[in-house]
Amino acid sequence: MKVNTLTIIAVFSCLLAGSLSSFAQTSNDGPAASSQRQKTTPAAQDQTTPDKTTPSPAENLPNAPSSTTAPSLTDLGFPPEATQGNAKIQALLDKRTHMLKIHQRLGLITTIPLVAAIFSSAGAGGHNSSSTGRDVHLALGAVAGDLYCITAYYAIRAPKPPGTVTRGPIKFHKAMAWIHGPGMILTPILGAMAYSQKSNGEKVHGIASAHMPVAIVTAGAFGAALLSVSFKF
């Protein structure tokens, strides 16, 4: 009888201990769990209510972590600034991407009159040139130059997040701008001089004769810049 009593006491003790333990966990972890959810949702205050049709982790994943024991983001020791969203930086990145997308599109469009200007140069200079050929070449060159300036504007004015270090193919792409940039200023000036000389019936001479070599170098640097960000070398 004494043994039975002891066994019953022991069983009740176990059950009581179990109940108290689970109750203690629930009562202790209740607020902790809710704060954990707030903390594990990065930048809750900055989120524009993400289009989540999914409930919290523990609610519907078959073997989702239980809210009572699951570790939280704060347990991992990340600095608070690393886990909190920054709407300002996001807006800056959005603006940057928007401007660089325009830069990319305009750069591709610029390629068309630029290539056409190169091909039309055959009818603008040399022995078989004509005034029509020169005018076509001038018009294509002018369009290419204008589009180039607008393209460059979007690259130069695109904001850059602080602390960004330039690495990779973009370094070459930017380096090429130091060649095709001055080239795109110099080429039309030399072209205008050559046009004037040719229109006066003169042979192209002096610095104006550098128009074609400068244009070739400029177009080459432009093409290399374009390819450097398009293909992996």
Next chain:
Amino acid sequence: MNKKILVALLLLLPTFAWADGQWVLEQCTLTYHAAHPLHESQGVSHAARGKGVCHAGQCDFLIAVPVKSFDSGDSNRDLHMLQVTRGAQFPMVVVRTRLAESDLTAATIHADLEVEFAGQTARYKQVPFQLVTQGNQTRMSGTIPATLADFKIEPPSLLTIPIKNDIPVRVEMTWHPL
């Protein structure tokens, strides 16, 4: 005397049954893979941190990594990745999973993952991971079959051609118990 021992054991039984264990992520390499018709790229991060808490035979694991820690070797691409994934607004990728403690000794496990990324939550069921235990270290490796659509990310494009939807993430982790 034996009865007293029995009673004591019975009283202590819950304590043993609910003994908690913890795991800490020692090393981690995460590699995402993005493909475009003109070229392919990979971004690598070693900045993940993780923790596992075991309770009543179940272990809850949490792994988190800053989005901006992924390095593809091209600063322009990394900034663009940060923008399209809304990485400044949602700076962390958080992965949660729950595994049976007994599974941690198996050679292969299939984990149900919950991934928070870009302000969205995606679930991947039965993702296979290979486990190798050496000493007190457990190396875990596998690939999460993530896609851009899972996180409502607009595919970035180059020369007006968008990248492929699949962005599998290779996971190499080394855990050790505390």
